[in-house]
Amino acid sequence: MAHGEYVWRADGSDNWDVEARRFFDSLAELDRRLASNIPSDRYVEMLIQGPLADALTHIGQLAMLRGAAGIPVRPESYARAEIVAGRVGPEQATPVSEFDGDASARG
Numbered sequence: 794m795a796h797g798e799y800v801w802r803a804d805g806s807d808n809w810d811v812e813a814r815r816f817f818d819s820l821a822e823l824d825r826r827l828a829s830n831i832p833s834d835r836y837v838e839m840l841i842q843g844p845l846a847d848a849l850t851h852i853g854q855l856a857m858l859r860g861a862a863g864i865p866v867r868p869e870s871y872a873r874a875e876i877v878a879g880r881v882g883p884e885q886a887t888p889v890s891e892f893d894g895d896a897s898a899r900g
Contacts, residue, residue, distance in 0.1 A: 794840055820881045
């Protein structure tokens with residue numbers, strides 16, 4: 794979809810390192826595409842309604858399953874996270890802090 798095509802392939806392997814690299818390479822390609830002047834409004838809408846919404850749904854499902862298993866995902870304020878355009882690889886900023894309680898409270 795990053796090239797305006799609606800094509801799905803069951804790619805992949807059993808090698809975690811290869812698949813993690815493939816994921817981050819694909820994410821970098823999507824980042825470059827969105828940063829360009831090429832995407833149309835319809836293209837961006839299709840991405841949000843399709844794969845991005847699907848990914849967010851699965852993240853929520855995993856968070857609920859972890860909570861049900863007694864190992865919940867610790868809250869983190871993404872509004873205060875160090876987000877840098879173009880930084881889409883595995884080398885991310887260290888989380889500043891996790892918290893208990895109100896995410897909107899100043900810490």
